[in-house]
Amino acid sequence: MPTPSSSELVKFYPSLGEALKAEGKLEEALAIYTKVLEQQPSRSLAEIFFYLGNALANQGKIDAAIASYRKIFYVAPNWAKAYHNLGVLLRKRGDLEPAVRSYQIAIGLEPNAAKSYFSLGNALVALGKIDEAIASYEKAIALETNFAPAYVELAQVLAPASRQSKLLSLEKVRRGIELLEKAIAIDPKAEVLARLSYLCNIAGEYSRGERYARWAIQLNPEYGAVNSFNSRTLAESLMGQKKFEADPTCAIDFSVLKNSLFSEGTRYSLQPVRGNLSRVRSKLVDKNGIPLAGSPQTPLKNAIGFLAPPFAKGGFGGDPGSTTFDHTHLSRSKWSNWRSEEARSDRSRPVIFLSADGRYFRDFAIAQALSLYETTPNCGIHFHIMNPEPQSLELLNLLQAKLPDLDISHSLEFVDFSASDPLKTTQEKVYYCCARFCRAAEFVSQLDTTAIVTDADILFRRNFLPAIEAKENYDIAVMDYGSGLPLYDRYCASFVVISPTQKARHYLNAVSDFIIYNLRQNPVWMLDQFALYSVADLFFNSKSGFRLGLLPPNFISIDWQDSAPIWSDATDRKNQDNPYTQLKRKLISKWGIGNWE
Numbered sequence: 225m226p227t228p229s230s231s232e233l234v235k236f237y238p239s240l241g242e243a244l245k246a247e248g249k250l251e252e253a254l255a256i257y258t259k260v261l262e263q264q265p266s267r268s269l270a271e272i273f274f275y276l277g278n279a280l281a282n283q284g285k286i287d288a289a290i291a292s293y294r295k296i297f298y299v300a301p302n303w304a305k306a307y308h309n310l311g312v313l314l315r316k317r318g319d320l321e322p323a324v325r326s327y328q329i330a331i332g333l334e335p336n337a338a339k340s341y342f343s344l345g346n347a348l349v350a351l352g353k354i355d356e357a358i359a360s361y362e363k364a365i366a367l368e369t370n371f372a373p374a375y376v377e378l379a380q381v382l383a384p385a386s387r388q389s390k391l392l393s394l395e396k397v398r399r400g401i402e403l404l405e406k407a408i409a410i411d412p413k414a415e416v417l418a419r420l421s422y423l424c425n426i427a428g429e430y431s432r433g434e435r436y437a438r439w440a441i442q443l444n445p446e447y448g449a450v451n452s453f454n455s456r457t458l459a460e461s462l463m464g465q466k467k468f469e470a471d472p473t474c475a476i477d478f479s480v481l482k483n484s485l486f487s488e489g490t491r492y493s494l495q496p497v498r499g500n501l502s503r504v505r506s507k508l509v510d511k512n513g514i515p516l517a518g519s520p521q522t523p524l525k526n527a528i529g530f531l532a533p534p535f536a537k538g539g540f541g542g543d544p545g546s547t548t549f550d551h552t553h554l555s556r557s558k559w560s561n562w563r564s565e566e567a568r569s570d571r572s573r574p575v576i577f578l579s580a581d582g583r584y585f586r587d588f589a590i591a592q593a594l595s596l597y598e599t600t601p602n603c604g605i606h607f608h609i610m611n612p613e614p615q616s617l618e619l620l621n622l623l624q625a626k627l628p629d630l631d632i633s634h635s636l637e638f639v640d641f642s643a644s645d646p647l648k649t650t651q652e653k654v655y656y657c658c659a660r661f662c663r664a665a666e667f668v669s670q671l672d673t674t675a676i677v678t679d680a681d682i683l684f685r686r687n688f689l690p691a692i693e694a695k696e697n698y699d700i701a702v703m704d705y706g707s708g709l710p711l712y713d714r715y716c717a718s719f720v721v722i723s724p725t726q727k728a729r730h731y732l733n734a735v736s737d738f739i740i741y742n743l744r745q746n747p748v749w750m751l752d753q754f755a756l757y758s759v760a761d762l763f764f765n766s767k768s769g770f771r772l773g774l775l776p777p778n779f780i781s782i783d784w785q786d787s788a789p790i791w792s793d794a795t796d797r798k799n800q801d802n803p804y805t806q807l808k809r810k811l812i813s814k815w816g817i818g819n820w821e
Contacts, residue, residue, distance in 0.1 A: 273292050293313065345364065357381055361381070391709075421458070424436060426708065437457050448475075451475070456712070459748075573631075578680045579610060592682060593632070600687045606634065654747045677719075692775075698721075699731060702721070702772070718780055739755050
């Protein structure tokens with residue numbers, strides 16, 4: 225068989241290599257291009273290096289692909305597509321500035337290349353050059369009016385559909401809606417519809433938001449999954465319209481709110497697996513009745529304990545569709561001695577209520593108690609500890625010994641995690657995050673003073689009582705993050721003040737009902753935040769006389785502003801070196817108790 229000529233190789237091998245790549249035979253394609261390079265005249269090397277670079281990139285060999293592309297420009301310095309592809313690879317490798325230069329050269333060689341303007345915009349966004357990115361996206365759209373991805377990315381730059389971004393400009397939100405609507409007119413995608421629904425909700429157009437969220441689910445049922453971004457957005461759309469009917473498409477059932485105004489007691493309580501709520505006596509035991517290591521031989525000061533796991537084997541007790549449930553509440557006699565009568569009747573001495581598992585109690589809640597003692601000693605604290613560790617009670621004793629003037633009490637709860645059932649495990653983890661509101665509803669019914677429901681991981685930097693006392697005539701007080709966020713993110717769930725009024729208790733009971741009723745059906749993250757806002761909105765607009773107090777802006781800071789009396793931190797930063805962890809470490813080092821790692 226005769227050997228093919230160079231001209232035949234030019235025609236045959238590149239196309240064969242592309243065909244092999246399309247079939248996923250990348251190694252064979254590389255062999256073809258290598259053979260061509262051995263026999264190819266220099267005038268065609270650029271094309272071969274181009275094909276070789278593509279094949280290497282498809283194999284994930286980014287450095288080798290970049291090297292191959294750069295060889296192109298020795299023989300074909302004006303090939304715009306090669307510069308564009310090189311920019312794509314440089315950006316993938318994280319070389320953003322070189323990628324920008326490569327795209328700019330491609331645009332200089334081919335000024336009407338909409339894709340190069342689009343890719344340039346993406347690289348500029350990654351560099352934080354937002355104004356330049358906007359101009360680049362707009363140019364891409366001007367060149368190619370049906371370029372749907374350019375509309376989507378421009379909308380994301382102007383009005384990010386993300387809980388991490390507070391959208392303060394309604395004008396930009398409306399512009400984002402307009403751009404995304406153009407994108408779905410060209411190519412309707414579930415992801416884009418979910419973003420569109422989010423922005424419509426931010427703009428207060430909840431009916432429109434509902435329509436787009438449902439459309440996303442029609443296109444892709446996964447967008448209706450319980451904890452998906454779009455599922456939360458649909459729930460917000462219904463909440464914003466006050467649609468309090470059960471909706472099978474929505475993961476959250478707002479129908480429980482319909483009777484909240486007319487029933488002041490809790491209707492849906494946490495059913496224990498076994499045993500009654502009982503006063504802690506000589507020893508504290510685990511869920512199997514085995515004494516916990518370090519448990520005192522005599523009762524801890526003001527200790528209340530109970531074996532009340534919230535989950536029966538089939539999940540939460542009771543039928544969500546029924547109006548009759550097993551009720552297990554802490555009776556007045558069980559709580560009457562948790563604080564002295566003097567403390568209970570002194571309304572100037574509020575009490576913190578927090579819940580945490582054994583690890584979180586050790587790692588965070590103890591530091592909160594230390595910060596409370598140093599800044600606001602005229603305030604008690606109650607620890608509700610779920611699944612305590614063997615040393616939890618020993619730490620409680622030590623904490624009380626170190627802070628003898630701090631009014632400390634506690635209760636225990638054992639939750640039986642089901643590692644073999646992911647759905648039930650998620651349900652229990654969601655309960656962990658919401659338990660403080662469910663248990664606080666029982667707790668405050670026995671108080672004659674103000675209760676403050678907190679996250680276990682906040683730290684007090686200054687006396688916060690003056691800010692609370694300055695707010696007169698309220699039933700509950702919260703910090704409102706303001707507009708530009710989803711409704712369920714408006715109220716800070718880390719610090720909620722509950723006045724000793726019947727309406728405040730009614731509110732907290734309704735919050736507890738909402739959480740428990742929904743948790744029995746779906747393990748939805750942020751149920752507590754949905755409950756806080758939806759119940760407050762319902763009560764405040766019901767003409768029932770419910771009074772909502774708003775704490776000062778930046779009362780709690782997650783970016784450690786010095787003006788804030790309370791600091792918190794995002795979950796992924798709690799163990800990093802930052803002002804929050806430095807304050808926590810300082811407290812623990814000073815008092816010699818707790819864990820800062």
